[in-house]
Structure formats: C-alpha cells, structure tokens
Amino acid sequence: MKKVSVAALVVSVAAFSSIATTLAQKQVQRSTVFAWDSANTPNDWGGVRRVVRAPTPTLEELEIHVSTLDAGQSPHAPHQHEYEEILIVKEGTLETFQTGTKRRVGPGGIIFQASNELHNVTNVGASPATYFVIEWTVPHGPR
Ligand SMILES: [Zn+2]
Numbered sequence: 001m002k003k004v005s006v007a008a009l010v011v012s013v014a015a016f017s018s019i020a021t022t023l024a025q026k027q028v029q030r031s032t033v034f035a036w037d038s039a040n041t042p043n044d045w046g047g048v049r050r051v052v053r054a055p056t057p058t059l060e061e062l063e064i065h066v067s068t069l070d071a072g073q074s075p076h077a078p079h080q081h082e083y084e085e086i087l088i089v090k091e092g093t094l095e096t097f098q099t100g101t102k103r104r105v106g107p108g109g110i111i112f113q114a115s116n117e118l119h120n121v122t123n124v125g126a127s128p129a130t131y132f133v134i135e136w137t138v139p140h141g142p143r
Contacts, residue, residue, distance in 0.1 A: 092129025
C-alpha cells in the first residue's frame with residue numbers, strides 16, 4: 001500500500017514537472033503593449049526591429065517585427081509560405097508584388113498577404129521605407 005502511494009506521488013511529480021516545462025517553453029502571450037524601443041538591427045537591406053514571437057490563446061504563433069528597407073532594396077526574391085501576414089507602411093513607398101501584380105503603397109497603406117501566394121516588397125522611394133509586419137499561424141493550418 002505504501003509503495004503504491006510513493007509510485008503515485010512520483011508519477012504526479014513527473015506529470016507536474018512535464019506540464020511546468022511545457023508551459024515554460026511555450027509562454028502564451030497575454031495582453032500587453034509593445035513600445036517603440038526595440039533596437040534596429042542592421043541587415044543587408046536595411047534593418048529589423050524584433051517585437052514578439054510567441055503563441056497566444058488562439059494562435060499557434062504571433063510574430064511582429066518592423067522592417068526598414070533602404071532605397072531600392074528588397075528583403076528577398078518573391079516567395080510564398082502557409083502563414084498569412086499584414087504589412088503596414090509607417091514611412092516611405094513600397095511596391096508590392098503579389099502573384100504577378102505590382103502595387104505601390106505609401107504611409108498608412110496596408111498589404112495583406114494571403115496564404116501560399118507568391119509575394120515580396122521593394123522600396124521604390126528615394127528614402128528608407130519602414131513597415132510593420134504582423135504574421136500569424138493558426139493551430140489547424142490554412143484552408
Ligand atoms: Zn512572406
């Protein structure tokens with residue numbers, strides 16, 4: 001009888017430890033404010049400010065960063081991915097390429113990029129272009 005109790009205790013502690021480890025690894029993002037204080041890290045095409053990358057109560061992952069493209073620069077050739085994203089232009093002029101169509105977007109403009117559609121952006125202005133990138137992954141994947 002006493003051995004069973006010890007075994008149950010060991011199993012309980014192991015289960016609790018496993019749950020605690022899982023929670024520590026995947027900290028769910030709760031409501032918050034992200035101030036404009038993350039450092040701009042220079043890269044080959046301008047710079048990036050990392051804001052958040054974490055699961056939320058309804059998303060497998062929420063990722064937000066702020067990119068700056070120097071004049072004439074593009075962060076990558078046209079690409080595609082399952083997750084969707086929104087780009088909100090803060091300053092400058094972007095040209096977006098979306099499945100063969102090019103459009104210009106200035107400050108306050110919003111680019112929605114649907115799942116698995118070929119896309120990229122290029123700074124077509126004479127000064128740096130800065131834009132917020134908000135990406136999310138849903139638990140069940142795209143439709
Ligand atoms: Zn993309």
